[in-house]
Amino acid sequence: MTRLDGPLSWSGRARAYAAKSKIYRVRHYLDHAATTPMRAAAIEAMAAQQQLVGNASSLHTSGRAARRVVEESRESIAGAIGCRPSEVVFTSGGTESDNLAIQGTFAARRDAGRVRLLVSAIEHHAVLDCVDFLVAHEGAKVTWLDCDASGVVHPETVQRAVEEDPDSVALVSLMWANNEVGTVQDVAAAAAVAHEFGIPLHTDAVQALGHLPLDVASSDVDLMSLTGHKVGGPVGVGALVLKRSATIVPLSHGGGQERGVRSGTLDVAAIRAFAVAVDAAARELLSESSRLVGLRDWLISGAMALGYDIEAGGTWVAGDATTRLPGNAHLIVPGCEGDSLLYLLDAAGIECSTGSACQAGVPQPSHVLLAMGLTEQRARGALRVTLGHTSTSDDVEAFLGALPAAVERARRAAGSR
Amino acid sequence: MRVVAAMSGGVDSAVAASRMVEAGHEVVGVHLALSQNAATLRESARGCCTIEDAGDARRVADVLGIPFYVWDMATRFRRDVVDDFVAEYAAGRTPNPCLRCNEKIKFAALLDKALALGFDAVATGHYAQVVETPGGRRELHRAVDPAKDQSYVLGVLDAAQLARSFFPLGDTTKPEIREEARARGFFVASKPDSHDVCFIADGDTKGWLTARLGEQPGDIVDADGAVVGRHTGAYSYTVGQRRGLGLAKDTLDGEPRYVLQVEASTNTVVIGTRDLLGVDAVTGSHARWCGPPPEGVISVGAQVRAHGEEVPATAWADGEVVHVRLDERVRGVAPGQSVVLYDGTRVVGSATITDAALSTRPKP
Numbered sequence: 001m002t003r004l005d006g007p008l009s010w011s012g013r014a015r016a017y018a019a020k021s022k023i024y025r026v027r028h029y030l031d032h033a034a035t036t037p038m039r040a041a042a043i044e045a046m047a048a049q050q051q052l053v054g055n056a057s058s059l060h061t062s063g064r065a066a067r068r069v070v071e072e073s074r075e076s077i078a079g080a081i082g083c084r085p086s087e088v089v090f091t092s093g094g095t096e097s098d099n100l101a102i103q104g105t106f107a108a109r110r111d112a113g114r115v116r117l118l119v120s121a122i123e124h125h126a127v128l129d130c131v132d133f134l135v136a137h138e139g140a141k142v143t144w145l146d147c148d149a150s151g152v153v154h155p156e157t158v159q160r161a162v163e164e165d166p167d168s169v170a171l172v173s174l175m176w177a178n179n180e181v182g183t184v185q186d187v188a189a190a191a192a193v194a195h196e197f198g199i200p201l202h203t204d205a206v207q208a209l210g211h212l213p214l215d216v217a218s219s220d221v222d223l224m225s226l227t228g229h230k231v232g233g234p235v236g237v238g239a240l241v242l243k244r245s246a247t248i249v250p251l252s253h254g255g256g257q258e259r260g261v262r263s264g265t266l267d268v269a270a271i272r273a274f275a276v277a278v279d280a281a282a283r284e285l286l287s288e289s290s291r292l293v294g295l296r297d298w299l300i301s302g303a304m305a306l307g308y309d310i311e312a313g314g315t316w317v318a319g320d321a322t323t324r325l326p327g328n329a330h331l332i333v334p335g336c337e338g339d340s341l342l343y344l345l346d347a348a349g350i351e352c353s354t355g356s357a358c359q360a361g362v363p364q365p366s367h368v369l370l371a372m373g374l375t376e377q378r379a380r381g382a383l384r385v386t387l388g389h390t391s392t393s394d395d396v397e398a399f400l401g402a403l404p405a406a407v408e409r410a411r412r413a414a415g416s417r
Numbered sequence: 418m419r420v421v422a423a424m425s426g427g428v429d430s431a432v433a434a435s436r437m438v439e440a441g442h443e444v445v446g447v448h449l450a451l452s453q454n455a456a457t458l459r460e461s462a463r464g465c466c467t468i469e470d471a472g473d474a475r476r477v478a479d480v481l482g483i484p485f486y487v488w489d490m491a492t493r494f495r496r497d498v499v500d501d502f503v504a505e506y507a508a509g510r511t512p513n514p515c516l517r518c519n520e521k522i523k524f525a526a527l528l529d530k531a532l533a534l535g536f537d538a539v540a541t542g543h544y545a546q547v548v549e550t551p552g553g554r555r556e557l558h559r560a561v562d563p564a565k566d567q568s569y570v571l572g573v574l575d576a577a578q579l580a581r582s583f584f585p586l587g588d589t590t591k592p593e594i595r596e597e598a599r600a601r602g603f604f605v606a607s608k609p610d611s612h613d614v615c616f617i618a619d620g621d622t623k624g625w626l627t628a629r630l631g632e633q634p635g636d637i638v639d640a641d642g643a644v645v646g647r648h649t650g651a652y653s654y655t656v657g658q659r660r661g662l663g664l665a666k667d668t669l670d671g672e673p674r675y676v677l678q679v680e681a682s683t684n685t686v687v688i689g690t691r692d693l694l695g696v697d698a699v700t701g702s703h704a705r706w707c708g709p710p711p712e713g714v715i716s717v718g719a720q721v722r723a724h725g726e727e728v729p730a731t732a733w734a735d736g737e738v739v740h741v742r743l744d745e746r747v748r749g750v751a752p753g754q755s756v757v758l759y760d761g762t763r764v765v766g767s768a769t770i771t772d773a774a775l776s777t778r779p780k781p
Contacts, residue, residue, distance in 0.1 A: 340534060343486055347445075362450045362489040413533035 028395045030352045032230075032327055032388030033179055033207060039232035039280050039389070042273040046234060049269035056266045057255060066268045073275035080282040081226075082215035083241050089258045090271055093238035094206040097225035098126040100240050100262065101202040104248030105171045105223065106134055114170040118161045118199075120145040120153045120185075121371040123175050125357050126225075127204055128367070131173075145174065149373050150315035151183035158193045166197040176205035176224075177212060180355040180368045180384055181314030182328025184212065188219040195220065200246055206230055206238075210281030211289065211325055222246040228270065232389060233277035237270035281389070292326035292387050293319060295396050299329045299385060302400045308407050309334050313369065313382060327387035330355065332374070333407055336381040339363050340410035348402040355384030419443045420583065421531040422540045423523060424477060424485070426470030428598045428605045429542030429586060431477040435601055436585040437540045438481050445536070446478035446485040449527065451494040452616065473605050480602065490526055497521035499616055503629050506652045509681030510753025513570065513723060514614055519543075520573040528581055538581045543567045546587030547579060548763075555579045557707050557764040562590040569723050572757035572767035573705050623653040623661075635684035637662065640677065640693055651684045656773075657694060657749020664688075675749075695746030698776045701739045701756050701768025710734055711765065718759040719743060721750045721770065732758055739768040742776065 029037070038046075054066030071085070078085040091097045106117065119131050121144045134140035143161045147153045153174055162169055172194045177184045191201040200222035208214055210231035216224060223246055227238035242248065242261065254263030281288075297318045303310045313330035315323050333341060338354035339362075345352060356366035356379075369379035385399060420442045422434035437444045448471045471487055478485035498517050505512035528539045544560035545568040557579055560566040574582065586594055598606035617625045630652055637646035646664045648654065658676040675694050678687040699721060704710070711734055719730040719741050729744040741756055750773035758765040 339486070339488070340530075343445075344534060346484065362487050362491075409534055413530050415533070 026349055028350045028398045029390070030350060030385045030387065030395055030399060032391065033325075033355075033384065033386035034353055035229045035235065036232055036388040037390050038229075038234060038273070039277050041280055042233050042277040045276040046269045046273035049272045052268075054268065056268055057257060066266075069268050069272050070266055073271045076275040077226075077239065077278050080214075080278050081209070081224075081241065082217045084244070086259070087216070087241050087243055089240045089242050089262050090266060091238045091240050091262055092236055093229070094124070094204065094225050094227035095126040097227070097238050097240040098124070098202075098204055099130050100248065100251055101223040101225060101242075102127065102130045102171065102173060103134065103251055104261065105200060105202065105246070106138065106140055107249035108247045109170040110139075114168060115139055116141045116143060116165065116168040117170055118143050118145055118158065118172040120147060120174050122147050122151055122153070122178055122180075122183075122368040123173065124179055124204055124206070127173055127175070140170070141168070147183075147371055151178055151181045151313075151368065151372050152315065153185055153190070155186060155189040155193050158190045162193060162197055162199065166199070169194075169197065169199045171200055171202055173202045173204070176203045176208040176214070177325050178314070178368060179207045180366055180382075181330045181372070182207075182325035182386075183314045184208070184323050184325065187221060191220045191222075207325060207328075210278065210285065211292075211327060212321075213285065216241055216243075223248075228274035228277060231277045231281045233274040234270045237267055237274045239274075284389075288389065289321045289326045292391065293321045295387050295391060295393065296324075296326060296329050298393075299387075299396045299399060300331070302396070303329075303331050303403060306400070306404055306407075308404070310407075313372075313374075325386075327391070329385040329387070331383045331385065332369075332378055333381040333383055333410070334378065335414055336407060336410040337414050338380055338382050340413045341381075341383050341406050344406035344409050345399075345402055348406065350399050350402050352386070352399075353384045355382055418537040419445075419535060420538050420540050421445055421447050421527070421536050422483075423527060423542075424448050424474035425542070425611070426473035426477075426605065426608075427542065427611060428595060428603065428608050429544075429591075430474070431542070431603050431605050432594050432598050432601070433540055433542040433583075433585045434477065434483070435481055435603075437583060438483060440585075442540075444481070444483045444540075446474060446481070446483050447527070447531075448474040448485070448487045449494075449522070450487050450489045451491055451498075451522070473608070477603055477605060488527070488530065490522055493526045494518070494522055497526075502614075503626065505753050506626055507630055507681065508753075509651060509679035511655045511751035512753045513755060514616075515723070516570040516573055516755055519570055524574055524578045524582060528578065532581065538583055540583035540585060542586055543571060543584045544586055544591070545571050545584045546762075547582060547584055554708060558587070559759070559762040559764075560584075560587040565591045568759075568764050569720055569725075569755070569757050572707070572755060572764050574707065575705055576708055579707060626650070626653050633684055635686070637664070637686045637688055639674075640687065640689040645688070648686050651679050651681060651686050654679050654686045656751040662686075662688060691748070694748040696748075696750050696773040696775050697743040697746050698774045699741040699743065699750060699756050699770055700772040701741065702737055702771050703769040704734055704737050704739045704766060705768070706766040707764050715758075715760075715765070717741075717765055718761075720757045720759065721747055721773075722754050727759060730758075739766070746775070 054062035056067040056070045074088045075085045078088050117131050131142050135142055145153050145157050174185055174190045176187050187203045194201040202223040203221045204225045206227045209226050222243045224241035229235040250261045252263050257263050300312050311332045313332050354363040356363050365376045365379045420437050422437055422444050424430045424446045475485050498514050502512050502514050531539055544565040546558040548556045548558050559568045595606055613620045633650040635651055636644045637648050639645050654676050656676050672690050674688040677689045714731050714733045717730055717732050718727040720727045730741050732741045752770050754770050755767050756770050757767040
C-alpha cells in the first residue's frame, strides 16, 4: 500500500518540511502484523453506526436497535469461526482477551489446587506477562512449553508437561500462529492432549483470524482470543471465544454485560465494524491466502538471493499456507542490528518491524527467537516483514530494491560499535 | 547536511534540534536509552532516560515534523560511563561522568553509528560554540552564557569529533532559550534543568557507591599521619570536601578541616586545614587537543573543575602528559577531574588530572 502524505493534523510548517525533506514520500507499509489498514466497508459501517444513539443495554427502541446490531455482529463472527454466537464475548482486544482467559480461568480453577499454567515460551507478551503476574502475586506456577528450532511446540511436549502432575494444571495456553515468525501450531492436537486430562486450553488466535481457516468446533479449543485491528477492523475491539463448558471469573465487575464476564457498555460501532471486517476477510480468505503466499515466497526467496546470508526465520515451505502465516516473512540478517535496518528502510519509505517487543522504544532481543535457539547476536538481526490485504507486488519490489543498501549500511554501523 | 539531533527530552536539545531544522538541515531526532532500567518513570528531570523524557523528546520531534527514534546505548553507557565512574571512585579519584559520556557515548558511539548510517554530523543542546577558522578548521569556544557554558565537559573532543559536531545554542543565554522554546510552543519550555549525576536517581552519590563497593572502614589521618577519625570507605571522599568528615570537634582546634588526599591503596583519607589545600602545580594524563598539540610552554587559562573559575597558567605537553603551573593557588583540585586549557574563549585541550601539588611545598 502506498500513501503520500503525513498526518492530517500536521502544521503547515511540518508538512512543508516533510515535503521538502522527502522523508515522508511514498510509503510501503509492510507491518500488517502490527496493525492492518481498516477496510473501507468497516470504516463505513463504523461511521454509520456512530451517527446513531443507543446503549445496547437500554430497553427502549434505540437501545434495542443497538442491541440488535451487537447480536447480528456476534452471529456473523461466530459463523466465520465455527462457534455458537453465545460463545463470543466482546472485549477491547487481544490483550484483554488473553488476560481475561488466563487470569479468569486461573481464578476459577485454583481452589481445587489447580495452580499450574502450561504456557508456550513463544507467546505474545499479553500472555507471558499475565502469567508472570500470576506467578508473582497469585501463587501460580508455570511450566514453560519449549518449541523446536522452527518455533513449533509439539503435542508430546504438552503431554509430558501435563503428565508431570495432571491434577495441578489450571490451563494450557498455546497460540494459534506466532506474531513474529509466523509459525502455525497444531492447536487441535494440543487441545486433545489437554482434554484427555480434563484441562481447558486457551489459544491466542489474534494473528490467525482472517488469515487461516479457524474452526472453534473442530479444533475443540475452550478459549480463543481475537482482535479486530489485524483483519481490517478498528483498534480497541476484540473478542474472547468462551465455550459454554469453560468457566472463568470476571476481571471487571459492573453492569453484567457479556454473560457477566465482561461488564462495560458495549462499543456498538466498533463491534459492527469488527464483524464487517471479519466477514470480508472470511469471504476472501482462500484467494487472499494464496495471493499473499505468492508475495511472501517472492519476498523471502528474493531476500535470500541477494547474497547477504539472509535466512528465513521459522518454518518456511514455498507455496505452503498451513505451517506459516501467509503474510509473514521473517528474515535473519547476519551482522546487522534490526533497529538500524528499521531506520534505514523507514528512511527509504519501507515500513517494517524487528518483530520483537519494545521497551521504551528500544527493541529487545526477541524471546521467541531465543526460545527457538538463536543466539542473542543473531536474534538482533531480525526483520519482520508482514503483508496484508492492501499489499501489492510494488511493495515487495520496493522492499527488495531497498534492502541491499540498508544491509550494507547497517553492517557498517554494527561494525562501528 | 543530514544531522542526528540528540534529544534528551529537555528544553535545550529541543531548541537545538529546531534550530538545525530551521538552518535547512535534514534532521532526525534520536533519544538515547542509557538506563539499564528504562521502564522507570521518575517525577523530576534529574536524568534524561526515563520513559517520560523519551516521550517528551518524541513530542518535540512531532512538532518539528522530523522522524524520531530511540537508540539503545545502555550497554555502552554502563561499561564506559557507569562502571568507569565506580572504578574511578574506587581508585580514590573524582570522575566527571558527563565528560566521559560526551567522550565515549555522544561523540563516539552515537556519532560513529550516525556516520555509518549515512549522517554527516550530530547536534546536541550543549552550551558551547564551534567557530570555523578561515582555514576551515573548527575550534571549540565557550558559550556566551557564562552560567551555562559547557565547554569544560566538551574539552575531551578532538578535531575529528569537532568536525562532526554542532552546538546550536552556544550563542544564546539559557533564559533566551527558554523564551524561544515557549515561542515555538514546546511544552518542555518550563521543564526544570537536569542536575547531578543522571544515573543516581536520588542524588545520594555516597549511598550509591556504598551499595556497589561495600563498606570499607579505614582511618582519617591528619597531614602528619596521626589518626583523627574513622570512615566507612575512602572512595566516597573528594579532595576539598569539608562536610561529612564525622570528626569529634574537641579533638581538633576548632578550625575547619578539608580532605587533602584520598589514598585508595591504604584506604586512608588525609585531612588538613584550609591553607594546606591550595595547589598550583597540576599534572594531567590522557591529553586531548582540539587542534594541533602545543609546542613549548604556552600561556593559557586553566579550569580544573566544572563550573570552576578559570585561572591564568602556563602549560607544556610531554607526550600524553600535560604539566600546568597555575599563576595563583587553587583549592580542591581532585585527581580524576579534567584540567581544560583555554586561549581566550577557545578550548586548547584537556587532560585528566593525576596529581596536584604546591610547587613550593614538599608532598606529605
